[in-house]
Amino acid sequence: MKGILIAILVMGALLAASVWVSVSVWTSMDGGEIAFSMSWHGWLALTLGVVLTTALGIGLMALVFHSSRSGHDDLDDDA
DSSP, X not given: OHHHHHHHHHHHHHHHHHHHHHHHXXXXXXXXXXXXXXXXHHHHHHHHHXXXXXXXXXXXXXXXXXXXXXTTTSOOTTO
């Protein structure tokens, strides 16, 4: 149990460090102003793209698990 807690803390620290570096690089390149000047069409397209891509990934992974558990991926010995 202690090993899992240490792993979670290490992964959390790596996540925080990567977010900090990403924000630092983004703001040092004057990218911070560009993101906030996007029109609502841009934000809508970005949001729909993220949501639909995530939904597609979740749906495809669900099909993979369903196919694996229902026996569709098993070899057919009669062929």
